[in-house]
Amino acid sequence: MNFENLTVIVTGAGRGIGKEVARAYAADGAKVVIAEVNKEQGERTAEDIRREGGKALFVPCDVSREEDIIGLVDQTVQAFGTVDILINNAGIANAHAAKFYELSAMEWDNVMNTNARGCFLMTREAAKVMRNNPNGGAVVNISSTRALMSEPDTEAYAAFKGAISSLTHAMAVTLGKDGITVNSILPGWIETGDYSGLREIDHSQHPAGRVGIPGDIAKACLYLTSPANRFVTGAQLVVDGGMTRKMIYEP
Known part of the structure; x- marks a missing residue:
């Protein structure tokens, strides 16, 4: 795929x-803003x-x-002229650390404000620029298979991932008239640490025969x-x- 001269924000x-x-x-030619x-x-x-x-x-x-x-989008436009693609990836990594009975309202709000609200606000500001592009733009929200299934004590994490999945189809409908596509990716087990330390049972529980890597989501x-x-x-792609x-x- 060729993304030559397109401007991409990755949070x-x-x-x-x-x-x-x-x-x-x-690697495919885009100008990338690291947020x-x-x-x-x-x-x-x-x-x-x-x-x-x-x-x-x-x-x-x-x-x-x-x-x-707002400042991020302004700096992107100043540096590269526009925004063509937005990848909403930022989030609190340990958002499911608190147990159900100990999860405070403050912790809940912190997770939702950083992850769900941040996804909305980031898309809103980027879309203001994208709608003026001749070819519109594209947004991808990184959700999770936790939007579809859960382990115990993951309420805040599941809630914000579910919110992102719902935001995806809502924004896809709203922004379609402006030439902007909005989709979400639901990663499963993506190992970002020591891949060599994984066990055979970790790989074998995947029909694909292995645990995922970040490159799978990038593709x-x-x-x-x-x-x-x-x-x-408006699609949800489970990877x-x-x-x-x-x-x-x-x-």
Whole structure:
């Protein structure tokens, strides 16, 4: 796929899935804006991309702060002229750490404000620019298979992932008239740490035969935002190696 001269914002691009997504777009010719709350991680991602011959700009951004989001989009337009693609990946990594009976209203609000509200605000501001592009734009929201299934004590995490999935089809309908597609990806088990430390049982519970890697999600982003795939909008793409389709019976 060719993203030559398109401008892409990737939030939470300092590590893991977000970093790999940013690298993938840069490798295909895009100008990539690294939006990351952690300055050290964000700068490292941008430096890695430039070292690999790509174009990257790091902009500090906390997606729980509306002013940061507005500033991010303004800086992107100043640097590259427009916004063509937005990948909403940023979120609180340990959003499901608190137990049900100990989960406070403040913790709940922090998760929802950073992750669900941040996704909405980021899309709103980027869409204001995209709607003026000759070819509109494309948005991908990174949700999770946790929007479809759960483990105990994951209420806040499941709620914000479910919200992102619902936001996706709502925004797809709203923004369609402006030439903007909105889709979501629901990753399953994507290992961002030591892949070699995984066990055979970890891989075998996936019909695809292995645990996922960040590159699997990056490829899905490229597909959903390709100018050749404009007919795909409002979709939820599950990328989990078939794990959620496998019935597991406990003895």
